[in-house]
Amino acid sequence: MDTLTAGLIRKSLNSPDEIRRLPKTLVEVVxxxxxxxxxxxxxxxxxxxxxxxxxxxxxxxxVPHLNYFISGRLWIAMSDGTELEAxxxxxxxxxxxxxxWVIGNEPVVVLDFTGGKTYGx
Numbered sequence: 005m006d007t008l009t010a011g012l013i014r015k016s017l018n019s020p021d022e023i024r025r026l027p028k029t030l031v032e033v034v035x036x037x038x039x040x041x042x043x044x045x046x047x048x049x050x051x052x053x054x055x056x057x058x059x060x061x062x063x064x065x066x067v068p069h070l071n072y073f074i075s076g077r078l079w080i081a082m083s084d085g086t087e088l089e090a091x092x093x094x095x096x097x098x099x100x101x102x103x104x105w106v107i108g109n110e111p112v113v114v115l116d117f118t119g120g121k122t123y124g125x
Contacts, residue, residue, distance in 0.1 A: 017043050024124045027055040033120040040120030046078070046112040051105035056124060067119040069098040076112030080104045090114075 015021075015034040020043075024031035028047040033040055052065050060066075064083055071090070078090045083101040090096055106112050116123070 015041075017041065026059055026124050029055055029124065031120075031124050035120075040118075042116040042120030042123060044112075044114045044116055044123070046076070046106050046114075048106050048109045048111065050112070051103070053103045059124060064101045064103055066100040067123050068100050069096070069119045070117040071096045071098060072115045072117075074113040074115065076110040077107040078104050078112045078114070079107050 013036050015036055017032055017034055019034075020032040021035050022031075022033040024033075028050040030045040032043045032045075056065065057063075071094075073090050073092050073094045073096070075092050079087065080090060080096075080098060081087045081103045082099075089107065
């Protein structure tokens with residue numbers, strides 16, 4: 005971490021503060037004060053209800069996400085039946101109450117601006 009003059013702080017996902025590993029899931033988190041940035045890497049075949057649900061114990065993902073998609077494709081299914089495909093360049097606000105899964109053979113890499121404190125715990 006670099007602390008510069010005037011309170012300017014620099015951190016890098018290349019040296020995360022925390023790494024969490026779940027099946028087919030890599031969570032890398034950096035913290036600055038109360039803010040987090042999470043890089044989430046999901047391997048082909050990943051599905052939240054199969055690979056994260058057993059760890060967190062909820063029926064659906066209850067973590068809100070503000071996501072920017074870097075690579076891969078992810079299908080998101082909300083509890084109310086709404087579904088969509090997220091792809092590189094998409095910026096999504098995903099409320100609690102969803103399942104999701106990787107589409108295809110490319111890993112999904114996502115930057116998450118809100119879920120880093122609790123995702124996968």
